[in-house]
Amino acid sequence: MRIVIAEDSSLLREGLVQILSKFGHHVVAAVDNAPSLIAAVREHRPDLALVDVRLPPGFKDEGLRAAIALRAESPGLGVLVLSQYLDADYAAELLETHSSGVGYLLKDRVGDIPEFLGSVQRVADGETVMDTEIVRRLLGRRRGRSSVQSLTRREKEVLALMAEGRSNASIARSLSVSQAAVSKHIGNIFDKLGLPESGTDHRRVLAVLAYLRQ
């Protein structure tokens, strides 16, 4: 897979390059600021951009902005945003603009390398990957009477795993229940959140978005 990395800390940038290269990916460019990221993606047309939220020149959310802009430019590009912050709003913003082929992970997830490589692959394949902590935070949002309140504890757990981009089989394994049970829970979630079946099959992402948009 061809990957562009944007990370301002040279330590982490080199670490990422090392890990990805070691496992057969081709890092075509590793840059340290947002304008260079945009230029690199336009030049190399990679499959995935791995982007830090806070990047020079402003050290605010330039990385996130650049990632959103890049996705608008080339819809096939997978965008995995890495963050030092537990900021659910950033994740929400990313998901609201693009509901597939995007991911938001806390930086320390990179430490679990097989898991991290899996996330990279899933985002490149067009799935959505959310950090467990972020999802827990989103689910923990207490915002009065909403449809989310009507979900049972188990349904919330299922939704949390869905938000991480897990498949039904994976969710079933995690919760030690049958796949049929998972399907039933997901059906209930869609019903309670008012997500009727339609031609587009992104109901899983829409379910997560339902939390974010409340």
Added chain:
Amino acid sequence: MDVRQQYEAACGRLRSGSARLARSVLYLACGFPVGLVWLVCCVVLLGLGLATALFLVGIPLIAAVLLSGIPLGVVERARLRMFTGTAVPSPHAPASGRSPRAWLRQRATEPATWWELAYAVAHCALSYCDFVLVTGSLTLSLALLAAPLLRRFTPDGQVHMAVFQAYSDTQALVLVLCGTVLLALTYLTLTRYAAARARLATCVLTKRHSAAGVDQDQDERIGHLVRSRARILDAYDAERRRIERDLHDGAQQRLTGLIMTLGLARLELAEGDSAARELVDKAAEEARTTLRELRELVHGIYPATLTDRGLSAALVELAEDAVLPVETDVALAERPPEAVEAATYFVACEAMANVTKHSAATEGRLSLRRTGTGLVLEVRDNGVGGADAESGTGLLGLADRVAVFGGTVHLSSPAGGPTLLHVEIPCGS
């Protein structure tokens, strides 16, 4: 009191009297050269200025003449200090800016500058009179006292001084008597006159001139205090942001790097080496915990959300992080100034901490709205009430923070609840 004591007392009086006379004479006589130098400088500057005014070169010279009272004021205050032996405060406010332009603007708008110029003009005329008075009266009295001596040196033994003449030793003695009386009169006159001149100079050169007088003086000092307090708070917030940035760029990145390296190390370890893998896993877990704690700490110091996304987002986040359900209503159309955002945020933090710790509330509400003049933050809870603004340092510190902006804090917390904290912070634009 014996004779010796009386003698010593008399000597002491004479010494202090002559010292006083000498000081007065010196004070009055020195004023003349000062005035003269000022006058000459002004005439030269004004002449040059007017001559070259057409080429614009003269304008600053003429301006310098208008401000020439300032250096004269400095010299005059120094002379006053020497005469009175006490400190003589300057009527000018301390320079607020470093640039010469700021200094000029400040000085030109101060009444003290113009009073000094007026004093300088009056001083020129008065100091001339002072000089004539001092030298005339002193010379005459000393000459009269020296009349018998002078008679020896004149060829015809006659002495003529103003209205006084001496043709004989008896007459010369009369002149000495007159001289003594005149010296006594000179002493009385000059010391009193010098004191009066010094009082006049003190009045004109040291007081803050304005309609409000002392009040303005106090207002200015309070203004300085308010500004310095705002600067301290700004520096404090800047320091918080710096620490947050340093931790983010330093310790957090290094820990993340460490976690990555440990991840790689784990993969490198052979399948069978389970003891080493366990150790690496443990190390990685500890590093992750440390990073998590550091993340919380950094967030508490200065939340990135506040910097990046503004007050509304930061308050929503604050409400979400609370252990009790907190409803929020915090939509702001535009971001207030950075300092106001920080103050409002940390006030809300303190208030939420109080709600969590002391109120035993089951739900809260956080609202922020814009009014015509500023922001109104309200934190409500349905707890037990009885919060006292006087008891804890928390609420007091929060009121202090808001007071820097001229804001107010009102706490309504009857026993049994509910508690409502109402904070108003004015903010320009």
